[in-house]
Amino acid sequence: MTPTHFAFSSAFILGLTGLAFHRSHLLSALICLEAMMVSLFIALSLWTMQLNSTNFSASPLLLLAFSACEASMGLPSLVATARTHGSDQIRNLNLLQC
Amino acid sequence: MSPLMFSTLLLALGLGSTVTFSSSHWLLAWMGLEINSLAMVPLMARPHFPRAVEAATKYFLAQATAAAMILFAGMTNAWMTGQWTIEMMTHPLPLTLVTLALGLKIGLAPVHAWLPEVLQGVDLTTGLILSTWQKLAPLALLLQLPHGNSPLLIILALSSTLIGGWAGLNQTQLRKILAYSSIAHLGWMMVILQYAPSLTLLALLTYIVMTSSIFLLFKLNNTTNINALATSHTKIPVLTLFAPFILLSLGGLPPLTGFMPKWLILHELTMQGMGTLATITALTALLSLYFYLRLSYSMSLTMSPNNLLTSPLWRLRPHQPTLPLAISATSATMLLPLTPAAFLVR
Numbered sequence: 278m279t280p281t282h283f284a285f286s287s288a289f290i291l292g293l294t295g296l297a298f299h300r301s302h303l304l305s306a307l308i309c310l311e312a313m314m315v316s317l318f319i320a321l322s323l324w325t326m327q328l329n330s331t332n333f334s335a336s337p338l339l340l341l342a343f344s345a346c347e348a349s350m351g352l353p354s355l356v357a358t359a360r361t362h363g364s365d366q367i368r369n370l371n372l373l374q375c
Numbered sequence: 376m377s378p379l380m381f382s383t384l385l386l387a388l389g390l391g392s393t394v395t396f397s398s399s400h401w402l403l404a405w406m407g408l409e410i411n412s413l414a415m416v417p418l419m420a421r422p423h424f425p426r427a428v429e430a431a432t433k434y435f436l437a438q439a440t441a442a443a444m445i446l447f448a449g450m451t452n453a454w455m456t457g458q459w460t461i462e463m464m465t466h467p468l469p470l471t472l473v474t475l476a477l478g479l480k481i482g483l484a485p486v487h488a489w490l491p492e493v494l495q496g497v498d499l500t501t502g503l504i505l506s507t508w509q510k511l512a513p514l515a516l517l518l519q520l521p522h523g524n525s526p527l528l529i530i531l532a533l534s535s536t537l538i539g540g541w542a543g544l545n546q547t548q549l550r551k552i553l554a555y556s557s558i559a560h561l562g563w564m565m566v567i568l569q570y571a572p573s574l575t576l577l578a579l580l581t582y583i584v585m586t587s588s589i590f591l592l593f594k595l596n597n598t599t600n601i602n603a604l605a606t607s608h609t610k611i612p613v614l615t616l617f618a619p620f621i622l623l624s625l626g627g628l629p630p631l632t633g634f635m636p637k638w639l640i641l642h643e644l645t646m647q648g649m650g651t652l653a654t655i656t657a658l659t660a661l662l663s664l665y666f667y668l669r670l671s672y673s674m675s676l677t678m679s680p681n682n683l684l685t686s687p688l689w690r691l692r693p694h695q696p697t698l699p700l701a702i703s704a705t706s707a708t709m710l711l712p713l714t715p716a717a718f719l720v721r
Binding site: 279285289293296317320321340347351355357358361370373 | 405
Protein backbone atom coordinates (compact mmCIF):
# COMPACT_ATOMS: atom_id res chain seq x y z
CA MET A 278 0.00 0.00 0.00
CA THR A 279 1.56 3.26 -1.13
CA PRO A 280 1.36 6.42 1.03
CA THR A 281 -1.03 7.98 -1.48
CA HIS A 282 -3.29 4.97 -1.28
CA PHE A 283 -3.20 5.12 2.51
CA ALA A 284 -3.96 8.84 2.47
CA PHE A 285 -7.08 8.69 0.31
CA SER A 286 -8.28 5.48 1.96
CA SER A 287 -8.08 7.02 5.42
CA ALA A 288 -9.77 10.20 4.18
CA PHE A 289 -12.62 8.14 2.73
CA ILE A 290 -12.96 5.99 5.83
CA LEU A 291 -13.00 9.09 8.05
CA GLY A 292 -15.83 10.49 5.96
CA LEU A 293 -17.72 7.21 6.11
CA THR A 294 -17.25 6.99 9.88
CA GLY A 295 -18.55 10.53 10.27
CA LEU A 296 -21.57 9.72 8.13
CA ALA A 297 -22.32 6.55 10.04
CA PHE A 298 -21.75 7.65 13.62
CA HIS A 299 -22.22 11.42 13.83
CA ARG A 300 -25.97 11.56 13.42
CA SER A 301 -27.07 14.91 14.69
CA HIS A 302 -27.63 17.14 11.64
CA LEU A 303 -28.56 16.22 8.10
CA LEU A 304 -26.17 18.89 6.82
CA SER A 305 -23.19 17.19 8.45
CA ALA A 306 -24.20 13.92 6.78
CA LEU A 307 -24.20 15.68 3.41
CA ILE A 308 -20.80 17.25 4.13
CA CYS A 309 -19.42 13.82 5.03
CA LEU A 310 -20.75 12.48 1.72
CA GLU A 311 -19.00 15.32 -0.08
CA ALA A 312 -15.76 14.56 1.77
CA MET A 313 -16.00 10.95 0.61
CA MET A 314 -16.58 11.99 -2.98
CA VAL A 315 -13.69 14.51 -2.91
CA SER A 316 -11.28 11.88 -1.60
CA LEU A 317 -12.40 9.60 -4.44
CA PHE A 318 -11.86 12.45 -6.90
CA ILE A 319 -8.31 12.99 -5.63
CA ALA A 320 -7.63 9.27 -5.88
CA LEU A 321 -8.91 9.06 -9.45
CA SER A 322 -6.93 12.15 -10.51
CA LEU A 323 -3.73 10.77 -9.01
CA TRP A 324 -4.35 7.43 -10.69
CA THR A 325 -4.78 9.18 -14.03
CA MET A 326 -1.64 11.26 -13.51
CA GLN A 327 0.40 8.22 -12.55
CA LEU A 328 -0.82 6.29 -15.56
CA ASN A 329 -0.15 9.16 -18.02
CA SER A 330 -2.98 7.87 -20.16
CA THR A 331 -5.27 10.00 -22.26
CA ASN A 332 -8.01 7.39 -22.02
CA PHE A 333 -8.58 8.13 -18.37
CA SER A 334 -8.07 11.89 -18.48
CA ALA A 335 -11.80 12.70 -18.64
CA SER A 336 -12.83 10.34 -15.86
CA PRO A 337 -12.03 12.61 -12.85
CA LEU A 338 -14.20 15.29 -14.40
CA LEU A 339 -17.01 12.79 -14.88
CA LEU A 340 -16.72 11.79 -11.24
CA LEU A 341 -16.74 15.41 -10.14
CA ALA A 342 -19.79 16.16 -12.27
CA PHE A 343 -21.69 13.23 -10.85
CA SER A 344 -20.78 14.06 -7.28
CA ALA A 345 -21.96 17.62 -7.91
CA CYS A 346 -25.27 16.18 -9.14
CA GLU A 347 -25.45 14.11 -6.00
CA ALA A 348 -24.86 17.19 -3.85
CA SER A 349 -27.50 19.06 -5.79
CA MET A 350 -29.90 16.23 -4.95
CA GLY A 351 -28.86 16.23 -1.29
CA LEU A 352 -29.37 19.94 -0.65
CA PRO A 353 -32.98 20.03 -1.96
CA SER A 354 -33.81 17.05 0.22
CA LEU A 355 -32.26 18.98 3.13
CA VAL A 356 -34.47 21.98 2.32
CA ALA A 357 -37.56 19.80 1.85
CA THR A 358 -36.92 18.00 5.13
CA ALA A 359 -36.41 21.29 6.94
CA ARG A 360 -39.73 22.55 5.53
CA THR A 361 -41.70 19.43 6.44
CA HIS A 362 -40.05 18.45 9.70
CA GLY A 363 -39.16 21.84 11.14
CA SER A 364 -35.40 21.44 11.44
CA ASP A 365 -32.53 19.50 9.96
CA GLN A 366 -31.98 17.30 13.00
CA ILE A 367 -31.80 13.67 11.97
CA ARG A 368 -33.66 12.57 15.10
CA ASN A 369 -36.74 14.39 13.79
CA LEU A 370 -36.94 11.94 10.89
CA ASN A 371 -39.05 9.49 12.89
CA LEU A 372 -42.41 9.45 11.13
CA LEU A 373 -41.86 6.13 9.41
CA GLN A 374 -40.48 3.94 12.15
CA CYS A 375 -42.80 1.52 13.90
CA MET B 376 -45.10 17.30 -11.33
CA SER B 377 -45.23 18.25 -14.98
CA PRO B 378 -45.55 15.42 -17.52
CA LEU B 379 -42.28 16.44 -19.18
CA MET B 380 -40.38 16.23 -15.90
CA PHE B 381 -42.08 12.95 -15.02
CA SER B 382 -41.20 11.28 -18.32
CA THR B 383 -37.62 12.56 -18.12
CA LEU B 384 -37.26 11.03 -14.67
CA LEU B 385 -38.75 7.72 -15.80
CA LEU B 386 -36.39 7.67 -18.79
CA ALA B 387 -33.42 8.38 -16.54
CA LEU B 388 -34.57 5.59 -14.24
CA GLY B 389 -34.43 3.17 -17.16
CA LEU B 390 -31.23 4.65 -18.57
CA GLY B 391 -29.27 4.32 -15.32
CA SER B 392 -30.02 0.64 -14.92
CA THR B 393 -29.29 0.01 -18.60
CA VAL B 394 -25.90 1.75 -18.33
CA THR B 395 -25.08 -0.46 -15.36
CA PHE B 396 -26.19 -3.62 -17.17
CA SER B 397 -24.00 -2.90 -20.17
CA SER B 398 -20.85 -1.73 -18.39
CA SER B 399 -17.79 -3.72 -17.52
CA HIS B 400 -15.89 -0.80 -15.96
CA TRP B 401 -16.49 0.20 -12.34
CA LEU B 402 -16.68 3.93 -13.08
CA LEU B 403 -19.38 3.44 -15.71
CA ALA B 404 -21.28 1.03 -13.48
CA TRP B 405 -21.16 3.63 -10.68
CA MET B 406 -22.41 6.32 -13.03
CA GLY B 407 -25.36 4.14 -14.00
CA LEU B 408 -26.22 3.52 -10.36
CA GLU B 409 -26.01 7.25 -9.63
CA ILE B 410 -28.28 8.17 -12.54
CA ASN B 411 -30.72 5.55 -11.36
CA SER B 412 -30.91 6.63 -7.72
CA LEU B 413 -30.85 10.36 -8.55
CA ALA B 414 -33.87 9.84 -10.80
CA MET B 415 -35.64 7.83 -8.13
CA VAL B 416 -35.45 10.44 -5.35
CA PRO B 417 -37.71 13.08 -7.00
CA LEU B 418 -40.17 10.36 -7.98
CA MET B 419 -40.40 9.34 -4.33
CA ALA B 420 -40.75 12.91 -3.06
CA ARG B 421 -43.38 13.73 -5.71
CA PRO B 422 -46.28 14.16 -3.26
CA HIS B 423 -44.88 16.79 -0.90
CA PHE B 424 -46.01 15.02 2.24
CA PRO B 425 -43.70 14.77 5.25
CA ARG B 426 -43.66 10.97 4.97
CA ALA B 427 -42.71 11.00 1.30
CA VAL B 428 -39.99 13.61 1.82
CA GLU B 429 -38.58 11.71 4.75
CA ALA B 430 -38.56 8.47 2.76
CA ALA B 431 -36.82 10.21 -0.13
CA THR B 432 -34.15 11.65 2.18
CA LYS B 433 -33.49 8.29 3.80
CA TYR B 434 -33.35 6.59 0.41
CA PHE B 435 -30.93 9.22 -0.86
CA LEU B 436 -28.59 8.85 2.12
CA ALA B 437 -28.47 5.05 1.87
CA GLN B 438 -28.01 4.98 -1.90
CA ALA B 439 -25.37 7.73 -1.97
CA THR B 440 -23.34 5.99 0.74
CA ALA B 441 -23.58 2.66 -1.07
CA ALA B 442 -22.58 4.21 -4.41
CA ALA B 443 -19.57 5.95 -2.84
CA MET B 444 -18.50 2.67 -1.22
CA ILE B 445 -18.81 0.85 -4.55
CA LEU B 446 -16.59 3.41 -6.25
CA PHE B 447 -14.15 3.30 -3.33
CA ALA B 448 -13.90 -0.48 -3.67
CA GLY B 449 -13.29 -0.17 -7.40
CA MET B 450 -10.65 2.48 -6.78
CA THR B 451 -8.92 0.35 -4.12
CA ASN B 452 -8.89 -2.56 -6.52
CA ALA B 453 -7.41 -0.36 -9.23
CA TRP B 454 -4.64 0.89 -6.92
CA MET B 455 -3.88 -2.64 -5.71
CA THR B 456 -4.13 -4.71 -8.86
CA GLY B 457 -4.41 -2.20 -11.70
CA GLN B 458 -7.75 -3.53 -12.87
CA TRP B 459 -10.97 -1.59 -13.36
CA THR B 460 -12.96 -4.47 -14.85
CA ILE B 461 -15.87 -5.81 -12.80
CA GLU B 462 -15.05 -9.47 -13.40
CA MET B 463 -11.42 -8.90 -12.41
CA MET B 464 -12.05 -7.75 -8.83
CA THR B 465 -9.99 -10.54 -7.33
CA HIS B 466 -8.53 -8.93 -4.21
CA PRO B 467 -10.57 -10.03 -1.16
CA LEU B 468 -10.71 -6.64 0.59
CA PRO B 469 -12.43 -4.65 -2.19
CA LEU B 470 -14.54 -7.70 -2.99
CA THR B 471 -15.91 -7.78 0.56
CA LEU B 472 -16.44 -4.03 0.53
CA VAL B 473 -18.33 -4.02 -2.75
CA THR B 474 -20.47 -7.00 -1.72
CA LEU B 475 -21.52 -5.15 1.43
CA ALA B 476 -22.16 -1.95 -0.53
CA LEU B 477 -24.33 -3.75 -3.08
CA GLY B 478 -26.11 -5.42 -0.18
CA LEU B 479 -26.83 -1.94 1.22
CA LYS B 480 -28.16 -0.89 -2.18
CA ILE B 481 -30.67 -3.73 -2.45
CA GLY B 482 -31.33 -4.01 1.29
CA LEU B 483 -29.73 -7.26 2.46
CA ALA B 484 -30.03 -8.06 6.10
CA PRO B 485 -27.34 -6.50 8.28
CA VAL B 486 -27.72 -3.27 6.28
CA HIS B 487 -31.42 -3.51 5.52
CA ALA B 488 -32.84 -0.98 7.97
CA TRP B 489 -33.64 1.70 5.39
CA LEU B 490 -35.82 -0.51 3.19
CA PRO B 491 -38.97 -0.95 5.37
CA GLU B 492 -39.03 2.72 6.35
CA VAL B 493 -38.54 3.96 2.81
CA LEU B 494 -41.14 1.61 1.41
CA GLN B 495 -43.56 2.68 4.12
CA GLY B 496 -43.25 6.31 3.05
CA VAL B 497 -43.94 6.01 -0.67
CA ASP B 498 -47.13 5.17 -2.55
CA LEU B 499 -47.74 1.70 -3.97
CA THR B 500 -46.69 2.41 -7.56
CA THR B 501 -43.36 3.90 -6.49
CA GLY B 502 -43.02 1.02 -4.06
CA LEU B 503 -43.49 -1.40 -6.94
CA ILE B 504 -40.67 0.31 -8.87
CA LEU B 505 -38.52 0.39 -5.74
CA SER B 506 -38.89 -3.31 -5.00
CA THR B 507 -38.56 -4.61 -8.55
CA TRP B 508 -36.70 -2.39 -11.03
CA GLN B 509 -34.31 -0.86 -8.50
CA LYS B 510 -33.04 -4.31 -7.49
CA LEU B 511 -31.95 -5.21 -11.00
CA ALA B 512 -28.82 -3.10 -11.45
CA PRO B 513 -27.10 -4.00 -8.13
CA LEU B 514 -28.00 -7.66 -8.65
CA ALA B 515 -26.46 -7.54 -12.14
CA LEU B 516 -23.25 -6.27 -10.55
CA LEU B 517 -23.41 -8.94 -7.81
CA LEU B 518 -23.80 -11.63 -10.46
CA GLN B 519 -20.70 -10.46 -12.33
CA LEU B 520 -18.40 -10.40 -9.30
CA PRO B 521 -15.97 -13.31 -8.97
CA HIS B 522 -17.16 -14.68 -5.63
CA GLY B 523 -14.86 -17.48 -4.63
CA ASN B 524 -16.10 -19.75 -1.91
CA SER B 525 -16.72 -16.86 0.45
CA PRO B 526 -18.69 -17.22 3.68
CA LEU B 527 -19.79 -13.56 3.44
CA LEU B 528 -22.60 -14.30 0.98
CA ILE B 529 -23.85 -17.16 3.14
CA ILE B 530 -23.89 -14.91 6.21
CA LEU B 531 -25.74 -12.17 4.30
CA ALA B 532 -28.22 -14.69 2.93
CA LEU B 533 -28.97 -16.46 6.20
CA SER B 534 -29.41 -13.23 8.15
CA SER B 535 -31.63 -11.87 5.36
CA THR B 536 -33.99 -14.82 5.35
CA LEU B 537 -34.04 -14.88 9.16
CA ILE B 538 -34.58 -11.15 9.71
CA GLY B 539 -36.94 -10.84 6.75
CA GLY B 540 -39.16 -13.50 8.28
CA TRP B 541 -38.75 -12.52 11.88
CA ALA B 542 -39.22 -8.77 11.74
CA GLY B 543 -42.21 -9.10 9.43
CA LEU B 544 -44.14 -11.01 12.09
CA ASN B 545 -44.70 -7.87 14.12
CA GLN B 546 -46.01 -5.60 11.37
CA THR B 547 -49.53 -4.55 10.53
CA GLN B 548 -48.62 -2.24 7.65
CA LEU B 549 -48.73 -3.95 4.26
CA ARG B 550 -45.82 -2.05 2.76
CA LYS B 551 -43.54 -2.94 5.68
CA ILE B 552 -44.58 -6.58 5.40
CA LEU B 553 -43.79 -6.47 1.69
CA ALA B 554 -40.41 -4.88 2.44
CA TYR B 555 -39.53 -7.68 4.84
CA SER B 556 -40.74 -10.24 2.33
CA SER B 557 -38.46 -8.59 -0.21
CA ILE B 558 -35.53 -8.91 2.21
CA ALA B 559 -36.28 -12.59 2.73
CA HIS B 560 -36.54 -13.27 -1.01
CA LEU B 561 -33.23 -11.47 -1.61
CA GLY B 562 -31.70 -13.75 0.99
CA TRP B 563 -32.89 -16.76 -1.03
CA MET B 564 -31.26 -15.26 -4.11
CA MET B 565 -27.99 -14.67 -2.28
CA VAL B 566 -27.72 -18.15 -0.79
CA ILE B 567 -27.37 -19.77 -4.20
CA LEU B 568 -25.37 -17.00 -5.89
CA GLN B 569 -21.93 -18.57 -5.67
CA TYR B 570 -23.07 -22.10 -6.59
CA ALA B 571 -25.57 -21.57 -9.41
CA PRO B 572 -25.99 -17.95 -10.58
CA SER B 573 -28.68 -18.95 -13.09
CA LEU B 574 -30.88 -20.00 -10.16
CA THR B 575 -30.43 -16.50 -8.74
CA LEU B 576 -31.79 -15.10 -11.97
CA LEU B 577 -34.72 -17.52 -11.89
CA ALA B 578 -35.52 -16.59 -8.28
CA LEU B 579 -35.31 -12.90 -9.21
CA LEU B 580 -37.69 -13.38 -12.13
CA THR B 581 -40.31 -15.20 -10.06
CA TYR B 582 -39.89 -12.68 -7.22
CA ILE B 583 -40.53 -9.79 -9.61
CA VAL B 584 -43.65 -11.45 -11.03
CA MET B 585 -45.11 -12.26 -7.62
CA THR B 586 -44.26 -8.89 -6.03
CA SER B 587 -45.67 -6.88 -8.91
CA SER B 588 -48.91 -8.86 -8.77
CA ILE B 589 -49.30 -8.30 -5.04
CA PHE B 590 -48.43 -4.59 -5.29
CA LEU B 591 -50.92 -4.14 -8.15
CA LEU B 592 -53.53 -6.01 -6.15
CA PHE B 593 -53.09 -3.73 -3.14
CA LYS B 594 -53.07 -0.74 -5.47
CA LEU B 595 -56.39 -1.79 -7.00
CA ASN B 596 -57.77 -2.42 -3.51
CA ASN B 597 -56.30 0.85 -2.24
CA THR B 598 -55.22 -0.70 1.05
CA THR B 599 -52.10 -0.09 3.10
CA ASN B 600 -52.76 -1.97 6.32
CA ILE B 601 -54.18 -5.29 7.41
CA ASN B 602 -57.44 -3.92 8.80
CA ALA B 603 -58.41 -2.38 5.49
CA LEU B 604 -57.90 -5.74 3.78
CA ALA B 605 -61.13 -7.03 5.32
CA THR B 606 -63.19 -4.68 3.17
CA SER B 607 -61.78 -5.96 -0.09
CA HIS B 608 -64.50 -8.59 -0.31
CA THR B 609 -67.08 -5.93 -0.94
CA LYS B 610 -65.00 -4.21 -3.58
CA ILE B 611 -63.57 -6.99 -5.73
CA PRO B 612 -64.94 -10.44 -4.76
CA VAL B 613 -63.17 -12.52 -7.42
CA LEU B 614 -59.79 -11.00 -6.75
CA THR B 615 -60.29 -11.50 -3.03
CA LEU B 616 -60.80 -15.18 -3.76
CA PHE B 617 -57.64 -15.23 -5.84
CA ALA B 618 -55.40 -13.23 -3.48
CA PRO B 619 -54.50 -16.09 -1.06
CA PHE B 620 -52.98 -18.00 -3.96
CA ILE B 621 -50.71 -15.06 -4.82
CA LEU B 622 -49.74 -14.64 -1.16
CA LEU B 623 -49.04 -18.35 -0.68
CA SER B 624 -47.06 -18.31 -3.90
CA LEU B 625 -44.89 -15.59 -2.30
CA GLY B 626 -44.57 -17.89 0.68
CA GLY B 627 -43.52 -20.74 -1.61
CA LEU B 628 -46.19 -23.41 -1.30
CA PRO B 629 -46.05 -26.30 -3.80
CA PRO B 630 -48.55 -26.04 -6.63
CA LEU B 631 -47.77 -22.34 -7.17
CA THR B 632 -44.98 -20.45 -8.90
CA GLY B 633 -43.15 -19.44 -5.74
CA PHE B 634 -42.35 -23.05 -5.02
CA MET B 635 -40.14 -23.33 -8.10
CA PRO B 636 -37.12 -21.21 -7.02
CA LYS B 637 -37.21 -22.52 -3.45
CA TRP B 638 -37.38 -26.13 -4.62
CA LEU B 639 -34.53 -25.70 -7.11
CA ILE B 640 -32.37 -23.78 -4.63
CA LEU B 641 -32.82 -26.43 -1.91
CA HIS B 642 -32.14 -29.15 -4.51
CA GLU B 643 -28.93 -27.45 -5.65
CA LEU B 644 -27.72 -26.81 -2.08
CA THR B 645 -28.31 -30.47 -1.22
CA MET B 646 -26.45 -31.58 -4.33
CA GLN B 647 -23.52 -29.39 -3.25
CA GLY B 648 -23.43 -31.24 0.05
CA MET B 649 -24.72 -28.39 2.19
CA GLY B 650 -27.65 -30.08 3.88
CA THR B 651 -27.43 -28.03 7.08
CA LEU B 652 -27.56 -24.73 5.20
CA ALA B 653 -30.50 -25.97 3.13
CA THR B 654 -32.36 -27.04 6.27
CA ILE B 655 -31.84 -23.73 8.05
CA THR B 656 -32.87 -21.74 4.97
CA ALA B 657 -35.99 -23.84 4.53
CA LEU B 658 -36.90 -23.41 8.20
CA THR B 659 -36.58 -19.63 8.05
CA ALA B 660 -39.05 -19.60 5.17
CA LEU B 661 -41.66 -20.77 7.67
CA LEU B 662 -41.42 -17.42 9.45
CA SER B 663 -42.33 -15.60 6.25
CA LEU B 664 -45.08 -18.10 5.54
CA TYR B 665 -46.72 -17.14 8.83
CA PHE B 666 -47.35 -13.55 7.89
CA TYR B 667 -48.43 -14.44 4.35
CA LEU B 668 -50.96 -16.80 5.93
CA ARG B 669 -52.11 -14.04 8.28
CA LEU B 670 -52.58 -11.66 5.34
CA SER B 671 -54.60 -14.19 3.38
CA TYR B 672 -56.60 -15.07 6.48
CA SER B 673 -57.62 -11.50 7.20
CA MET B 674 -58.22 -10.78 3.54
CA SER B 675 -60.40 -13.65 2.42
CA LEU B 676 -60.98 -16.24 5.09
CA THR B 677 -62.87 -13.99 7.49
CA MET B 678 -65.86 -11.74 7.19
CA SER B 679 -65.80 -8.45 8.99
CA PRO B 680 -68.33 -8.40 11.86
CA ASN B 681 -69.50 -4.94 10.90
CA ASN B 682 -72.71 -4.96 8.83
CA LEU B 683 -71.77 -2.04 6.64
CA LEU B 684 -68.57 -3.71 5.55
CA THR B 685 -70.08 -7.08 4.71
CA SER B 686 -72.93 -5.78 2.63
CA PRO B 687 -71.88 -5.53 -1.00
CA LEU B 688 -71.34 -2.09 -2.43
CA TRP B 689 -72.41 -0.89 -5.83
CA ARG B 690 -69.42 -1.89 -7.87
CA LEU B 691 -68.14 0.42 -10.54
CA ARG B 692 -65.73 -0.48 -13.28
CA PRO B 693 -62.19 0.16 -11.89
CA HIS B 694 -60.50 3.28 -13.16
CA GLN B 695 -57.03 1.89 -13.48
CA PRO B 696 -55.97 -0.68 -16.07
CA THR B 697 -56.34 -4.22 -14.76
CA LEU B 698 -54.55 -6.08 -17.54
CA PRO B 699 -51.08 -5.93 -15.85
CA LEU B 700 -52.61 -7.29 -12.66
CA ALA B 701 -54.36 -10.08 -14.58
CA ILE B 702 -51.18 -11.14 -16.39
CA SER B 703 -48.90 -10.97 -13.35
CA ALA B 704 -51.39 -12.66 -11.03
CA THR B 705 -51.89 -15.50 -13.48
CA SER B 706 -48.18 -16.02 -13.90
CA ALA B 707 -47.59 -15.65 -10.17
CA THR B 708 -49.77 -18.66 -9.50
CA MET B 709 -49.57 -20.96 -12.51
CA LEU B 710 -45.97 -20.98 -13.74
CA LEU B 711 -44.78 -24.08 -11.88
CA PRO B 712 -45.21 -26.41 -14.91
CA LEU B 713 -42.74 -24.20 -16.77
CA THR B 714 -39.89 -25.18 -14.44
CA PRO B 715 -36.73 -25.40 -16.59
CA ALA B 716 -35.82 -29.07 -16.87
CA ALA B 717 -32.12 -28.23 -17.14
CA PHE B 718 -32.02 -27.57 -13.40
CA LEU B 719 -33.61 -30.89 -12.51
CA VAL B 720 -31.85 -33.54 -14.57
CA ARG B 721 -28.28 -33.11 -13.44
